[in-house]
Amino acid sequence: MGAHAVCRLSELPPGERRIVDVEGRSIGVFNVAGELYALRNACPHQGAPLCRGLVTGTMADSRPGEFDWQREGEILRCPWHGWEFDLKSGRSVFNPHRTRVRSYQVTVEPAEDEDPRIETYPLSVDDGIVLVHL
Amino acid sequence: MTIPQPIPAAKLAVKPAKARVGIVDVDVHPGPADPDEIRERMQMPWRDRYRGDRRSFYRHPIHGTRQDSMTAGVGPECSDPDLMRRQLIDEFGVAYAILIMRTFCNIHPDPDFAAAVASAFNVWLNDTWLSTHNQDGAFKGSITIAQQDPLLAAAEIERWAGQDHIVQVTMDSGARFPFGSRYYHPIYEACDRHGLPISVHPGTEGMGINHQPTPGWPTHYIEWHCGMSLAFQAHLISLITEGIFERFPSLTVVFVEGGVAWLPAMLWRLDAYWKALRIEVPWVRRKPSEYVLDHVRLGTQPLERPDDDRQLLQMFDMMPADRVLMFSSDYPHWDFDSPDRAFPKLSPDTREAIFSGNARALYGLA
Numbered sequence: 001m002g003a004h005a006v007c008r009l010s011e012l013p014p015g016e017r018r019i020v021d022v023e024g025r026s027i028g029v030f031n032v033a034g035e036l037y038a039l040r041n042a043c044p045h046q047g048a049p050l051c052r053g054l055v056t057g058t059m060a061d062s063r064p065g066e067f068d069w070q071r072e073g074e075i076l077r078c079p080w081h082g083w084e085f086d087l088k089s090g091r092s093v094f095n096p097h098r099t100r101v102r103s104y105q106v107t108v109e110p111a112e113d114e115d116p117r118i119e120t121y122p123l124s125v126d127d128g129i130v131l132v133h134l
Numbered sequence: 135m136t137i138p139q140p141i142p143a144a145k146l147a148v149k150p151a152k153a154r155v156g157i158v159d160v161d162v163h164p165g166p167a168d169p170d171e172i173r174e175r176m177q178m179p180w181r182d183r184y185r186g187d188r189r190s191f192y193r194h195p196i197h198g199t200r201q202d203s204m205t206a207g208v209g210p211e212c213s214d215p216d217l218m219r220r221q222l223i224d225e226f227g228v229a230y231a232i233l234i235m236r237t238f239c240n241i242h243p244d245p246d247f248a249a250a251v252a253s254a255f256n257v258w259l260n261d262t263w264l265s266t267h268n269q270d271g272a273f274k275g276s277i278t279i280a281q282q283d284p285l286l287a288a289a290e291i292e293r294w295a296g297q298d299h300i301v302q303v304t305m306d307s308g309a310r311f312p313f314g315s316r317y318y319h320p321i322y323e324a325c326d327r328h329g330l331p332i333s334v335h336p337g338t339e340g341m342g343i344n345h346q347p348t349p350g351w352p353t354h355y356i357e358w359h360c361g362m363s364l365a366f367q368a369h370l371i372s373l374i375t376e377g378i379f380e381r382f383p384s385l386t387v388v389f390v391e392g393g394v395a396w397l398p399a400m401l402w403r404l405d406a407y408w409k410a411l412r413i414e415v416p417w418v419r420r421k422p423s424e425y426v427l428d429h430v431r432l433g434t435q436p437l438e439r440p441d442d443d444r445q446l447l448q449m450f451d452m453m454p455a456d457r458v459l460m461f462s463s464d465y466p467h468w469d470f471d472s473p474d475r476a477f478p479k480l481s482p483d484t485r486e487a488i489f490s491g492n493a494r495a496l497y498g499l500a
Contacts, residue, residue: 046475052202079201080470 003131009108012036012130015073019051022134029106029132030055030087032074036106038132039076039090044101048080058084058093105133153500154272156229157473158493161335161390161433161462162222164233164263164273167209175257180250187251188238189341192358194468203466211466215267222465223272226473229490230499231465232274232301233263234335234390239280240306241342248280253290264299274497276304276333279321282343288320295328301497302331302388307362308338310345313369313387314376326382331431331496333388334369336362366392367400370430374404377417379429386496390433390462398452401426426458431496433462434488435471443478450480456487460496 004022006029012018017030019041026041028051041051057072075093076085084093090103108128166172169186176184199211203221208214222228239251255278264275277294279287287305294300303325311317313334325332339362340346347365352358366389373379373387401423408415408422418425440446453459463471473489480488493499 046470046472048200048472049202054196054201077196079197081468082196 001134003107003133006106006130006132008111009128009130015055017051017055018130019049020132022132025134026051027104027132028052029130030076032087035088036108036130037087038104038106039085039087040102040104042101043078043080043083044092044099045078045081045083048078050076050078050085050101053077053079053082055087107131107133152271154229154270156227157461157489158230158232158497158499159222159226159228159463159465159473160232160333160388160460160493161435162212162218162231162233162465163236163467164212164215164218164259165210165236166258166262167213171262172251172254172258175254175261176250180247180254183247184251184254187241188236189241189338192340192352192355194355198468199466200468200470215263218465219272222463226463228272228473230272230274230493230497232276232333232493232497233259234276234304234333235259235278236335236337237278238306238338238341239278240282240308241338241344242280242282243343245280245282245286248282249286249290252278252280252287253293256290256294260294260297268299271299274299274301274499276300276302277330279303279305281305281309281318281321284318284320288324291321291324291328291330295324295330300330301499302333304333304335306338307334307336307365307369307389307392308341308344309365309369310343312372312376314372314374314378316376318378319381322378322382322385326385329384331386331388333390334366335390336365336392339365363392363396367396370426371400371404373430374422374425375415375418377415379425380417380419386429386431388431388433388460388496391435391464392432393436393438394432394434394453394455394459395438395446395449397426397432397458398449431458431460431492433464434459435462435464435476436469437471437476439476439478446478447480450484456484457492459488460493461489 006020007018012031014031014033017028019028027038028041029038041049043050054077056075057069058075060068060070062068074087076087085101090101092099108130111127111129173181173184203211205214205217212218235255237251237255239248242248259275263273277291279290291303338344347368348361404422
């Protein structure tokens with residue numbers, strides 16, 4: 001348990017993802033329009049590598065004949081059977097109450113000085129370390 | 135001669151079969167990295183005509199294959215045998231993968247072109263997955279035939295029957311006549327004579343010259359795809375009532391990719407009608423459901439999975455699953471069934487029969 005470093009924030013720009021192995025679990029970390037989210041890289045359906053799927057939007061429930069495309073960039077489709085998951089919560093789109101994938105908290109911490117003898121100045125939060133919390 | 139010459143038997147080294155431990159997957163789809171690999175195995179005039187034809191609609195709206203089954207720089211899904219071995223053979227302990235190519239040859243109105251496409255795919259399969267990529271004998275092949283000309287199809291079966299690693303014939307379930315029709319007799323006669331099962335695979339229902347199993351054209355892919363098992367039901371009723379299994383006593387028909395749960399109720403219905411109407415089809419000497427035990431097998435994918443697994447297990451009892459089912463994954467397609475996750479917990483005997491024993495017995499695999 002605990003916090004695990006994934007990468008520098010500058011290495012995970014909006015729209016990108018990183019998949020890391022942490023304590024024997026494969027976890028995908030996503031930057032969705034500047035916010036960070038992490039999901040278990042295993043689809044609850046048949047164990048597919050969920051975090052390698054398409055990041056896209058979805059059709060909201062609608063009346064027959066109507067098309068309402070929403071949430072572009074916030075939906076993760078499993079690369080096998082295409083089940084849709086909300087990147088921010090891990091909840092499936094088709095049954096958010098009962099079908100979901102495990103999600104993890106992600107924070108950004110300032111990078112520690114690497115050599116205390118050298119005087120450094122933190123540039124911006126872009127240099128922070130992305131941490132996923134198990 | 136519009137079809138490539140057969141490969142001389144001397145070129146195919148027949149290695150003694152070494153038994154492989156593990157499960158058997160009866161529905162796997164390799165394909166060429168590029169249509170040129172097929173084209174270069176065709177003679178003129180067909181070589182210039184072939185463009186890697188597939189069906190143009192009823193395509194999955196997002197991705198028809200597993201998105202992790204392509205190798206960048208190599209080719210589309212299941213064109214890279216190394217990736218396929220990692221993702222399927224090694225990952226799940228597959229002893230034998232029965233390879234069924236998706237040629238879409240039975241769409242075309244031109245029987246000669248269709249036969250040339252089927253033949254070139256058979257040459258390609260033999261040149262690659264059944265030989266160069268098959269040092270351990272894990273890959274077993276199906277002879278693709280085009281139904282448009284049953285006599286050419288029978289000749290294609292003659293060409294490949296008995297060759298190393300060839301275990302069955304395959305045709306698509308898209309058709310102009312249900313599969314019990316006498317139109318297909320030359321095909322079944324060749325299969326029966328050579329002891330080759332014939333595998334029926336969906337995907338061209340209503341395409342080109344073929345009829346839909348539905349009253350007209352479904353609007354969406356989900357409708358069409360869900361309805362594919364309707365074609366299988368129609369074909370199976372036809373095969374039984376037309377006496378195909380009486381005419382061709384050693385023939386086995388394998389239906390793959392139609393799921394399984396529809397089988398028991400359909401057979402209850404057909405058995406009931408037979409008791410009243412056998413006078414119309416007096417060559418159906420046994421109850422229809424009895425023919426299924428001896429002559430029909432079903433690939434399990436996509437396995438229907440109700441919320442309560444006990445209900446599926448009850449259906450397995452009704453089939454009975456340990457006689458008629460053979461595990462299939464449909465790798466690399468999007469509705470792939472994982473051997474580890476797609477099934478409820480089974481008794482060891484049932485699991486062994488479905489995942490190994492029934493296929494080994496049918497295909498003569500050590």
